Amino acid sequence: MKLVYTGKTKDVYKINENQVLLKFKDDVTGEDGVFDPGANTVGLTMEGAGKAALRLTTFFFEILKKENIPTHYISSDIENTEMTVVPATPFGEGLEVICRYRAVGSFLRRYGKYATEGQSLDAFVEITLKDDERNDPPISRDALDMLGILSLQEYESLKQMTQDISEIVKYELGKKGIELYDIKFEFGRDQAGNIILIDEISGGNMRAYKDGKYIEPLKLTKLMLEQ
Amino acid sequence: MKLVYTGKTKDVYKINENQVLLKFKDDVTGEDGVFDPGANTVGLTMEGAGKAALRLTTFFFEILKKENIPTHYISSDIENTEMTVVPATPFGEGLEVICRYRAVGSFLRRYGKYATEGQSLDAFVEITLKDDERNDPPISRDALDMLGILSLQEYESLKQMTQDISEIVKYELGKKGIELYDIKFEFGRDQAGNIILIDEISGGNMRAYKDGKYIEPLKLTKLMLEQ
Numbered sequence: 001m002k003l004v005y006t007g008k009t010k011d012v013y014k015i016n017e018n019q020v021l022l023k024f025k026d027d028v029t030g031e032d033g034v035f036d037p038g039a040n041t042v043g044l045t046m047e048g049a050g051k052a053a054l055r056l057t058t059f060f061f062e063i064l065k066k067e068n069i070p071t072h073y074i075s076s077d078i079e080n081t082e083m084t085v086v087p088a089t090p091f092g093e094g095l096e097v098i099c100r101y102r103a104v105g106s107f108l109r110r111y112g113k114y115a116t117e118g119q120s121l122d123a124f125v126e127i128t129l130k131d132d133e134r135n136d137p138p139i140s141r142d143a144l145d146m147l148g149i150l151s152l153q154e155y156e157s158l159k160q161m162t163q164d165i166s167e168i169v170k171y172e173l174g175k176k177g178i179e180l181y182d183i184k185f186e187f188g189r190d191q192a193g194n195i196i197l198i199d200e201i202s203g204g205n206m207r208a209y210k211d212g213k214y215i216e217p218l219k220l221t222k223l224m225l226e227q
Numbered sequence: 228m229k230l231v232y233t234g235k236t237k238d239v240y241k242i243n244e245n246q247v248l249l250k251f252k253d254d255v256t257g258e259d260g261v262f263d264p265g266a267n268t269v270g271l272t273m274e275g276a277g278k279a280a281l282r283l284t285t286f287f288f289e290i291l292k293k294e295n296i297p298t299h300y301i302s303s304d305i306e307n308t309e310m311t312v313v314p315a316t317p318f319g320e321g322l323e324v325i326c327r328y329r330a331v332g333s334f335l336r337r338y339g340k341y342a343t344e345g346q347s348l349d350a351f352v353e354i355t356l357k358d359d360e361r362n363d364p365p366i367s368r369d370a371l372d373m374l375g376i377l378s379l380q381e382y383e384s385l386k387q388m389t390q391d392i393s394e395i396v397k398y399e400l401g402k403k404g405i406e407l408y409d410i411k412f413e414f415g416r417d418q419a420g421n422i423i424l425i426d427e428i429s430g431g432n433m434r435a436y437k438d439g440k441y442i443e444p445l446k447l448t449k450l451m452l453e454q
Contacts, residue, residue: 092340092341093340093341109361110361110364110366111356111361111364111366111370111374112361113319113320113356113358113360113361114319114320114356114374114375114376115374121373122373124369124370124373125369126367126369126370129338129340129341131340133340134336134337134338134339134340137337137338137365138364138365138367139337139338140353140365140367140368141367141368142351142352142353143338143351143353146348146349146351147338147341147342148341149341
């Protein structure tokens with residue numbers, strides 16, 4: 001297998017023309033040793049983080065499969081922290097699609113003049129460019145279209161898929177008394193050109209709270225899958 | 228007359244319930260003594276800047292009146308650098324609506340991964356919040372709607388008006404061999420609730436180039452009105 005990409009939290013290997021292997025690592029994003037799902041740098045290494053992320057990702061991707069929501073997921077090997085997926089091409093050089101139920105993080109930093117911390121948001125979707133150098137700037141529907149990254153129609157599809165998937169995650173968390181504040185996804189096109197969910201769904205890309213307290217990624221997997 | 232607001236480049240006085248007076252000042256936005264229409268601070272004072280801004284604003288507002296595009300403009304007293312306008316309420320605590328024909332300034336700083344400096348843009352409209360503390364963040368149609376600042380319908384009206392007005396400015400500049408790179412506007416609601424253009428249209432809120440060279444505000448008025 002050939003290593004094709006070394007990401008912040010995963011390494012990517014090519015298995016064959018139709019299969020890619022993602023090796024989940026114990027590195028998580030954050031700054032100065034503090035986990036932050038919105039951060040651009042690897043902030044710390046937590047033993048078991050890769051396996052916890054893969055377990056929760058597998059749990060959600062299996063649900064999405066049953067719901068006929070297209071993802072890149074084929075199968076997982078939890079013990080070896082590996083997930084086998086179909087190859088996908090990102091939009092442009094990569095987008096992050098965020099769905100927000102409460103005003104926290106970068107939303108609050110940008111729109112704090114009009115929103116209070118923790119204020120309810122109605123499954124609000126926004127897109128940012130993956131661009132570490134420019135701090136992942138938010139980008140509008142019109143700008144995505146004009147720069148040839150997404151057509152207006154693809155934008156609407158992404159927005160709808162994001163809200164559908166977020167509702168499923170929110171519902172599953174809700175069963176355990178956990179509240180979803182926000183979550184970010186990555187999408188791509190499969191070899192047939194269809195839009196599919198890629199990357200992962202784990203504590204590393206969402207903010208989940210229980211009884212008003214933030215739940216860190218390892219604990220989220222525990223609460224969701226062991227209790 | 229009562230002073231009701233001291234702005235960066237104008238003071239605002241209430242004449243009566245139906246009239247407001249704008250006193251144009253010689254202060255222009257910029258940083259460290261260099262003019263920048265995108266800046267949030269008064270960067271320098273240029274003798275005659277207020278009068279030059281008012282002359283060009285009056286020129287454009289008179290054209291918009293003939294074109295039946297609603298603005299706050301009633302009349303100007305160039306000698307005293309004063310413009311009489313109708314009262315208007317801003318959207319939220321103030322928006323800037325930008326129309327771009329070339330990729331420069333904050334657009335390039337945000338989207339430089341996908342755009343080259345000076346690349347042509349097709350009358351691209353974007354909105355930023357007037358919020359010095361948060362560096363005037365860009366805000367999407369959906370976020371404006373969700374935060375109660377603009378309805379989706381008002382957004383579409385603003386976008387259309389912005390493109391219409393920008394085309395007029397671009398056309399007038401073109402007659403003098405000057406190219407419009409980008410321009411920013413402010414809009415508000417008049418006492419009947421209609422959307423109208425407010426503030427000014429001058430060198431202070433656009434980037435204009437001639438033969439590839441940037442034209443500073445005082446010179447723009449001169450080129451447009453004296454040659």
